[in-house]
Amino acid sequence: MDITAAVVEQAGGAFKLETVSLEPPAADEVLVEIAGVGLCHTDVAVAQGHLPFPLPGVLGHEGSGTVAAVGSDVRKVVVGDRVTLSFNSCGACAQCAKDSPAYCHQFMPLNFGGVRADSSSSLSRGGTALGGNFFGQSSFATHALANARNVVKVPDSAPLSLLGPLGCGVQTGAGAVLNSLDVDPGSSLIVTGAGPVGLSAVLAAVVRELSPIIVVEPVAQRRTLALSLGATHAIDPAEGPVSEQVRAIIPDGADYAVDTTALIPVLDQLLLSLSNHATLGTVGVPADPTAALPLNLIQSQVTGLTFKAIVEGDSDPDTFIPELLALHEAGRFPFDKLITTMPFSQINEAIAAQHRGDAVKVVLVHD
Known part of the structure; x- marks a missing residue:
């Protein structure tokens, strides 16, 4: 079928809306008419050439919409179901067997390879294959082919066009707090970066009843938003060393930290802001793929530091996204305030607009 998609021709190029051809669903695939799709930093990083993906191609990995057709083997959803889409996984490796699909042994080829598992292309233009199947969906389009494993059915009461970010950015930030770090109620947390991932971590920290919740963010309007969402303190790094500002609030340092920036100077200050036996979780994607964190081994051993690298908030979308939606329905997880x-x-x-800081999280919606 012919669809409209945002095509990136080459690294550093702009997105261009074009008519492209989308294959019908294979046995384990689901065709989704997209209602809305979140704009994620990862999409931009790939378009700029910072992450591998075959171009020209179609990105987009925070889609939501309505099931338009299903493959012959699909039993999880039916035509007409409302769904949100998340990352892809194989379902057969040791990590998938442990309900840990974010660490699937086939994560990179399934999400960044640009082709289906059988190496065929789902998208083409003028008879020439395009990079597709991005995160098992390529949802910067009017329609997307997803795999049954990365489709999550959602209630009719949920705001369908806004749900896409639950599949990546929101579940990454919230999952970092609730799953990866599994923070103890009443403990303290620092979040560096008040973008959609960082603010989702703040929302989760409020759910878990943490205090203090300290956000480090250079943009004033995002500091204000963080405070309105439940952060107890919002630090401007321009006002002095972050570690000194943190220890003015918590003299012994914070119990947990979530970094969304992947900036070494930020992480250096964050390490100096932690308490003994603290845990640092990192979710940011560095612009330089060779970036490395210099870690003082004596200091980290003496303080008992735990370092946790986090993918997708250690989430199993089939269980975690419904949990977040239940919290939203109860008024305890207002992620829509980020959008x-x-x-x-x-x-x-x-x-x-996102680059300027005019918007925290843009969701692109179709008529």
Whole structure:
């Protein structure tokens, strides 16, 4: 079928809306008519050439919409079901067997390979294959082919066009707190970066009843938003060393930290802001793939530091996304307050708006 998709021709290029061809669903695939799709930092990083993916191609990995067709082997959803889409996984490796699909042994080829598991292409333009199947969906389009494993059915009461970020950015931040670190109620937390992932971590910290919840963020309006969402303190790094500002609030340092920046100077200060026996979780994607964190081994041993690298908030989307939706329904996880909607046709303007800090999380919606 012919669909409209945002195509990136080459690294560093803009997104261009074009008519492309989408294959019908294979036996284990689901065709979804996209209602909305979140704009994630990872999409931009791939478009700029910082992460591997075959171009020209179609990105997008925070889609939500309605099931339009299913493959012959699909029993999980039926035509007409409302769904949100998440990352892909194989379902057969040791990690998937332990309900830990974020660490699937086939994560990179399944999510960044640009082709289906059988190496075929789902997207083409003028008879030439395009990179597709991004995170098992390529949802910067009017329609997307997903795999049954990365489709999650959602209630009719949920705001369908806004749900896509639950499949990546929101579940990454919230999962970092609730799953990866599994923070103890009443403990203290620092979050560096008040973007959608960091603010989702703040929302989860409020759910877990942490205090203090300290956000480090250079943009004033995002510090204000963090406080409105439940952060107890918002630090401007321009006002002095972050570690000194943190220890003015918590003299012994924080019990937990979540870094969303992947910036070494930020992490250096964060390490100096932690208490003994603290845990640091990192979710940020560095612009330089060779970036490395210099860690003082004596200091980390004396303090009993635990370092946790985190993918997708250690989430199993089939169970975690419904948990987040239940919290949202109860008024305890207002992730929609992070979202600004823009028309899908304005994808390049949306990227610029997020870069300027005018929007925390853009969701591109179709008419």
